[in-house]
Amino acid sequence: MVVQSVTAGLEKIREELAELYRDLHQHPELSLQETRTAGLLAWRLREAGFDEVLEQVGGTGVVGVLRNGDGPTVMLRADFDALPVRENTGLPYASDVRAVDHEGHEVPVMHACGHDMHATALVGAAHLLAAARESWSGTLLAVFQPAEELARGARDMVEDGLFERLPKPATVLGQHVAPLPAGFIGHGSGPIMAASDHVKVTLFGRGGHGSRPEAAVDPVLMAANVVTRLQGIVAREVPPAEAAVVTVGRLQAGTKDNIIPDTAELGINMRSYTPQVRDLVRAAIERIVRAESAAGNAVREPELDWAASAPALVSEPEATAATLAAFAEHFGPQRLFPMPLVTASEDVGVFGASLGVPTVFWFWGGLEPDLVFKALAEGRIDSLPANHSAQFAPLIEPTLSTGVEALVVAALTWLGPVRATGESEA
Structure with missing residues (x-):
């Protein structure tokens, strides 16, 4: 042969x-x-x-x-x-x-x-x-x-x-x-x-002394709430018969434990198999980031930079x-x-x-x-x-x-x- x-x-x-x-x-x-x-x-x-x-x-x-x-x-x-x-x-x-x-x-x-x-x-x-x-x-x-x-x-x-x-x-x-x-x-x-999409999120607060949180706007708390809330996308928004993954692989903020920083950054990765689920998860991530930013009294709108992706x-x-x-x-x-x-x-x-x-x-x-x-x-x-x-x-x-x-x-x-x-x- x-x-x-x-x-x-x-x-x-x-x-x-x-x-x-x-x-x-x-x-x-x-x-x-x-x-x-x-x-x-x-x-x-x-x-x-x-x-x-x-x-x-x-x-x-x-x-x-x-x-x-x-x-x-x-x-x-x-x-x-x-x-x-x-x-x-x-x-x-x-x-x-x-x-x-x-x-x-x-x-x-x-x-x-x-x-x-x-x-x-x-x-x-x-x-x-x-x-x-x-x-x-x-x-x-x-x-x-x-x-x-x-x-x-x-x-x-x-x-x-x-x-x-x-x-x-x-x-x-x-x-x-x-x-x-x-x-x-x-x-x-x-x-x-799976399709893979990555987004870099920047949340904007107002820095200050850790002893006076009332005089600052804490982006770390916003970031923590975003991480927690994101876990509900697959559990509560993606149909059970479909597959998707949302992972926060990076959360960076601050330089010292008694300083509230001005910003917090998150690196978020999502995986999906169909265009419909891909669009659903992406929209949900953006909605949650903006909503938690507003709830945390952010000094400005968050930045979402959708970077590397593969179908x-x-x-x-x-x-x-x-x-x-x-x-x-x-x-x-x-x-x-x-x-x-x-x-x-x-x-x-x-x-x-x-x-x-x-x-x-x-x-x-x-x-x-x-x-x-x-x-x-x-x-x-x-x-x-x-x-x-x-x-x-x-x-x-x-x-x-x-x-x-x-x-x-x-x-x-x-x-x-x-x-x-x-x-x-x-």
Whole structure:
């Protein structure tokens, strides 16, 4: 079969890919700063024989174009930015990198979400598909996206003219490593990951001495009331059959315990799966912030700065079913299992949505299978190191090979076949 003939080349590059993964893991770079990583990825695409390699797309994005006769254009996407997390894995290739983030703070840096694994898997798939051009026809786009953790990298690449400069894909394919058993594929259909919206709220009081609160207007009290009141949105306003999350991840105010500050800031994150619930939750947050500000006798209206956002990730049902059928044939149905809704978010859907073409997205496991199955049996799945944890580090194998093969299988599902004579089909 075609898939087996293409993936047969994996054995020759497996250790080389493992070395690349260890290198990326040990040298992580924050969102918007991924210059070293981008250079390595661009070099790997050129080495694989891609016709065209674009750099600095939407910042530090890298895109490889491989034209191989008539046929569909298919896009494979991986992200490659890291997080401000201090690594605690104990691995010999653990990161000890520190950097200054986009807000000017010095922070530790770690690939705590597996984007190093994503990028390495795409390098492997790109290499195998380039080496087996006789097995398929069409155009392959290998897209390495920066700044996913800021929910802006995909939009930055699109706004930088990604699809004006390159062939427009008929299908967008992507994947994410997760705390699932290594070697297994997790899947869903329709909305599978939540929309994410972030708002920075500033509440305005009037500072004063902590001993004379009557002479001040306390923004800390306003902020505390906002935090408490926000918890009622999902419990009392979102229909029980729908899903949503509202989290206050940041509350900052004051410099000393006996000084009432002038302002208080909150960082609020919301997650939703449908436009209707998204609009409902956003309106409720704004209503509560303004109402509590007025109730606290604020000296001026609050400021609400809606910043980073990502739409709900929808894995198009028909395209997903076709891709999963190919996965079942290649991996065996026993290695596939359905996933519940994931309340985390991904901005990969921006690519397909900008063109009106289907996106297919899946998860694949990165943890020791026996460890995961034991945790499931004992009802302590939350004890496993998950994405964004200082202890999250996927097993290199079989995780890497599974990720490479999944991308190859998915790509060949949508690229064109080649006639027995060697003449490409349209």
